[in-house]
Amino acid sequence: MRIALDAMGGDRAPQVTVLGALLAAREGVEVVLVGEESALKAELARHGADLPIVHAPDHIPMEAHATEVRRRPQSSIVVAMGLLKAQEVAAVVSMGHTGATMAAALFTLGRVRGVERPALLVEFPSQKGRTFLLDGGANADCRPSFLVQFAAMGLAYAEASGVAGPRVGLLSIGEEEGKGNALVLETYPLLRQALRERFFGNVEGRDIFLGTTEVVVTDGFTGNVALKLAEGEAKVLFSWIKEALTSSPLARLGALLARGALRRVKDRVDPAQYGAMPLLGVEGAVFxxxxxxxxxxxxxxxxxxxxxxxxxxxERVRDSLASLHV
Amino acid sequence: MRIALDAMGGDRAPQVTVLGALLAAREGVEVVLVGEESALKAELARHGADLPIVHAPDHIPMEAHATEVRRRPQSSIVVAMGLLKAQEVAAVVSMGHTGATMAAALFTLGRVRGVERPALLVEFPSQKGRTFLLDGGANADCRPSFLVQFAAMGLAYAEASGVAGPRVGLLSIGEEEGKGNALVLETYPLLRQALRERFFGNVEGRDIFLGTTEVVVTDGFTGNVALKLAEGEAKVLFSWIKEALTSSPLARLGALLARGALRRVKDRVDPAQYGAMPLLGVEGAVFxxxxxxxxxxxxxxxxxxxxxxxxxxxERVRDSLASLHV
Structure with missing residues (x-):
């Protein structure tokens, strides 16, 4: 099973992508680098290592418009999606342009049957493990039916991640049915019908970190605000803790002794642990x-x-969508 | 200047409200307790203290529907709003039923000229001080014009709080104009027009904690999700830190030495520091x-x-609304 990495995607590509690929290869992943062959060969040579390369002479820069993928078939992300479409690889990973990756995936792979809009799944650390939230930002405005499909895909992802009997919460601003905005009020009965006992009901912002449900569905606007807020808060809180722990000789000594313990907490909330978010609902595994x-x-x-x-x-995503009660 | 406290509002009223009122009175606030006279007298007697009381035989329980205020004129929150309307007090504070307090305020006091919908302002700690966000949950679905009015009220509140030259950010999922949901796309040009250079542009979830702008506007659904997520995350992170710091003898010793420093960080993000959120846009100061x-x-x-x-x-709220460029 081979995995294609868009080696030209990301702020520090190809240095960081090639190094990450080598680290993953050491742990048993068969990586295929997709990108400008000479640049990738030079980068591999720096590490005295080798990995298979599929040449792609072009790449989509971070500042480009997502729709550019349509007229740049030689770009690394479009070539990578072509490998996935042709089943030469089992998945595509990109640290590049999110919009361009979504556009390339949708355009090359198409949608899973029953999916109106693919969604990004994002993970939050929670008191009970992890909370899988979707949509993390692919669809700023959503219709109720989209959220039902997100729920089915989220359940499939949670199960594939090893969660037994996951349930879905609908993100709202009150626990009771009847609390929320127009989208939530319309979506609630549809989720009840489609998921039956796997639908928990409404959850609130705090439930994401408490882990009340393993899966949370919301529109991509709210989901993306939540993701970035959570990342920003963790970053600022840890900067304050660091500041406080260097504020006096006593605190500095205490920090030295407790360093390992504090680092474990920081790692627990570090986005790097999650690596990448899946784009669910396209016909192929894209991260x-x-x-x-x-x-x-x-x-x-x-x-x-x-x-x-x-x-x-x-397979789980396809089955989960097919098994919705309609 | 007297301030009315709905002494019957809150999960542990009147014990907590009376005690809080006594603490505030010691620091120079002229508090008027509104509620069931004999209960309040008994509570004051327990502390051997006295405060003025305005009798209200009824009160709205936490589980009641907000609209009940219309048929319960003798309830403590409605009586308190009556005192404000009659200018016998300069402000009303309630730790009670949020919906009922909003309904009583709107119904008794009416709206400030130029305001379609009153909004709750919530505060977040930020790297630069505090971020004032509205709407914190009064209006789940908003029209673009509401957000423009929220911006004017937020600027007035920031200035009254001592912030010099505050600016407004529009919460979105990308910094560039053109990123966001339908509401954001429609609101952006209106804010540019109405606020001119006081409009910063779009901000993202992370900017709330970074303090990129002092004021952030969004719909009450997104704002309330953000508020509860931020509270939940802080709570969970500190519980993990506590857990980590008791995980080994060395960490426990370190924690002991760094305790004061860590407590200062926790206090910095403690919602109790903020006390209450103002309901802006009604004709009277309500918290x-x-x-x-x-x-x-x-x-x-x-x-x-x-x-x-x-x-x-x-006065600042009225002036700010009147000075919008239309």
Whole structure:
């Protein structure tokens, strides 16, 4: 089982992508680098290592418009999607342009039957493990039916990740049925009907970190605000803790002794642990990481893609959508 | 200048409200307790203290529907709003039923000229001080014009809080104009027109904690999700830190030495520090706290109400709305 990495995608590509690929290869992932052959060969040579390369002379820069993929068939992300479409690889991982990756995936692979709009799944650390939220930002405006499909895909992903009997919460601003905005009020009965006992009901912002349900569905606007808020808060809180722990000799000594313990908490909320978010609802396993990803995030993205494909992610997504009660 | 406290509002009223009122009175706030006279007298007697009471035989329980205020004129929150309407007090503070307090305020006081919908302002700690976000949950579905009015009210509140030259960010899922949902795309040009250079442009979830702008506007659904997510995340992160710091003898010793420093960070993000959120856009200074508030939160709410009224909050809100460029 081979996985294609868009080696030209990301703020520090191809240095970080090639290094991440080498780290993942050492842990048993068969990576195929897609990108400008001479640049990738030079980068591999720096590490005295080798990996298979599929040449793609073009790539989509971070500042480009997503629709450019349509007229740049030689770009690394479009070539990578072509390999997936042709089943030469089992998944595509990109730390590049999110919009361009989504456009290339949709355009090359098409949608899974029953899906109106693919969605990004994002993970939050929670008191009970992890919360899978979708949509993380692919669809700023959603219709109720989209959220029902997101729920089915989220359940499939949670199961492929090893969660037993996951349930879905509908993100709202009150626990009771009847609380929320127009989208939530319309979506609630549809989720009840489609998921039956796998629908928990409404959940609130705090439930994401409490882990009340393993899966949370919302529109891509709210989901993306939540993701970036959570990342920003963690970053700021840890910067304050660091500041406080260097504020006096006593605190500095305490920090030294407690360093390992605090680092474990920081790692627990570090986005690099998650590596990349899956784009669910396209006909193929596609994972998209932060443009600012480091080599550890690239490695984790590749390991995660492998684990999920092995767990039958695509079959589970198709089955979950087909099994909705309508 | 007297401030009315709905002494029957909140999960642990009147114990917590009376105690909070006494703490605030010690710091110079002239508090009027509104509620069931004999219960309040008994509570005051327990502390060997006295405060003025305005009798209200009824009160709205936390589980009631907000619209019940219309047929319960003797309830503490409606009586308190009556005192404000009659200018016998300069502000009302309630830790009770948020919906009922909003309904009583709107119904008794009416709206400020130029305001279609009153909004709740919520505060987030930020790297640069505080971020004022509205709407925190009063209006789940918003029209673009509402957000323009929220911006004007947020600027007035920031200035009354001592911020010089505040600017407004429009919460979105990308910094560039053209990124966002339908509401954001429609609101952007209206804010540019109405606020001119006081409009910063789009901000993202992370900017709330970074403090990119002092004021952030969004619909009440997204705002309330953001508020509860931020509270939940802080709570969970600190519980993990506590857990980590008791995980080994070395970490425990370190924690002991760094305890004061860590507590200062926790206090910085503690919602009790904020006390209550103002309901802006009604014709009177109204502050609404958490139902779960403790006496410290009640005290802070009363102190903050006093400070803001003294800083000319209501005049500033009226002027700010009147000065929008249309």
């Amino acid at each position: 998209i990481g932060h443009g600012s990803a480091d080599e550890v995030a690239v490695k984790h993205a590749l390991l995660r893609a492998k684990a999920l494909v092995e767990a039958g992610l695509m | 609404i706290g958490h139902g779960s508030a403790d006496e410290v939160a009640v005290k802070h709410a009363l102190l903050r109400a006093k400070a803001l009224v003294e800083a000319g909050l209501m």
